[in-house]
Amino acid sequence: MPNTSSARWVSDGDNMKKQFSLLGYETDVQYAEDKSDAQASQIAAMIKNGDKAIIVGAVDGTKLTAVLAQAADADIPVISYDRLIRDTPNIDYYASFDNFRVGVLQATYLVQTLGLKSKDGPFTIELFAGDSADNNATFFFNGAMSILRPYITSGKLEIPSGQKAFAKVTTAGWSGDVAQARMTKLLAQDYTSDRLDAVLSPYDGISRGIVAALKKDGYGTKSKPLPAVTGQDAELESIKAIVAGDQGETVYKDSRELAKVTVQMTDALLSGGTPEVNDTKQYNNGVKDVSSFLLQPVSVDKANYKTVLIDGGFYTAEQIGN
Numbered sequence: 001m002p003n004t005s006s007a008r009w010v011s012d013g014d015n016m017k018k019q020f021s022l023l024g025y026e027t028d029v030q031y032a033e034d035k036s037d038a039q040a041s042q043i044a045a046m047i048k049n050g051d052k053a054i055i056v057g058a059v060d061g062t063k064l065t066a067v068l069a070q071a072a073d074a075d076i077p078v079i080s081y082d083r084l085i086r087d088t089p090n091i092d093y094y095a096s097f098d099n100f101r102v103g104v105l106q107a108t109y110l111v112q113t114l115g116l117k118s119k120d121g122p123f124t125i126e127l128f129a130g131d132s133a134d135n136n137a138t139f140f141f142n143g144a145m146s147i148l149r150p151y152i153t154s155g156k157l158e159i160p161s162g163q164k165a166f167a168k169v170t171t172a173g174w175s176g177d178v179a180q181a182r183m184t185k186l187l188a189q190d191y192t193s194d195r196l197d198a199v200l201s202p203y204d205g206i207s208r209g210i211v212a213a214l215k216k217d218g219y220g221t222k223s224k225p226l227p228a229v230t231g232q233d234a235e236l237e238s239i240k241a242i243v244a245g246d247q248g249e250t251v252y253k254d255s256r257e258l259a260k261v262t263v264q265m266t267d268a269l270l271s272g273g274t275p276e277v278n279d280t281k282q283y284n285n286g287v288k289d290v291s292s293f294l295l296q297p298v299s300v301d302k303a304n305y306k307t308v309l310i311d312g313g314f315y316t317a318e319q320i321g322n
Contacts, residue, residue: 015259103143176209183213204238207231
């Protein structure tokens with residue numbers, strides 16, 4: 001897994017370990033703390049130890065080619081987990097969510113919250129994307145832009161910074177601190193008179209950095225309300241922020257279900273079966289189309305978080321504080 005700083009990766013690792021144990025497997029879970037060379041070394045050690053299958057949530061999906069060639073030479077199947085590993089033929093399957101759909105859900109929330117279908121505007125928006133080394137970041141952004149682009153073209157949505165190309169709006173390491181610094185700079189340069197109405201953010205950690213910058217700039221009052229800010233992963237701190245009215249939305253991806261699918265895929269591979277997939281064309285890693293199982297994400301805001309997250313057993317009311 002990529003790191004322990006994001007709660008979802010820790011939860012994913014714990015969920016898979018628990019489910020593998022129920023099937024009688026021993027599991028070695030390693031966290032690379034966002035260092036791609038450390039992750040490659042961890043995988044190399046697993047190969048040397050004779051592990052029978054390897055599941056990888058990549059730190060950098062472009063930097064595992066050499067070590068995965070070693071896995072292939074040892075006949076060890078590799079499943080790419082949530083983040084697609086690129087530029088190698090040596091991944092067998094991909095387990096993730098419909099990542100284009102994630103962006104569609106985020107953008108749809110902004111369209112509905114701003115009332116773009118009925119109001120003339122113009123409204124102001126700034127765009128944030130994830131780490132350019134993560135293949136998912138492109139899917140999230142392209143999904144969102146498939147919804148937002150017509151409103152930008154028509155002038156209903158304006159981007160005062162002018163930063164709208166993916167390469168201009170990426171966030172290194174998916175870092176909230178990096179996002180906060182960029183938002184602070186945008187506010188100082190481009191919002192001396194305009195008010196910001198919406199922010200497309202691809203991930204909760206980034207969203208919290210954005211909101212922190214906005215609050216330091218005076219947003220969050222009756223006269224200067226916070227813009228609509230999206231997110232992803234339904235992290236507990238961001239759910240609390242949604243309840244408090246600081247963050248508008250997040251996209252919930254039930255990692256328990258993703259862990260279950262991945263364990264089932266791995267078990268099928270190790271027992272001589274064929275893993276179930278539901279997509280064979282959408283995810284090309286630069287070398288081949290990777291057979292995938294994609295789960296559906298869910299948009300969560302103040303109106304439905306209780307039904308989706310509390311009734312669904314992901315969090316308790318006590319955890320959220322409501």
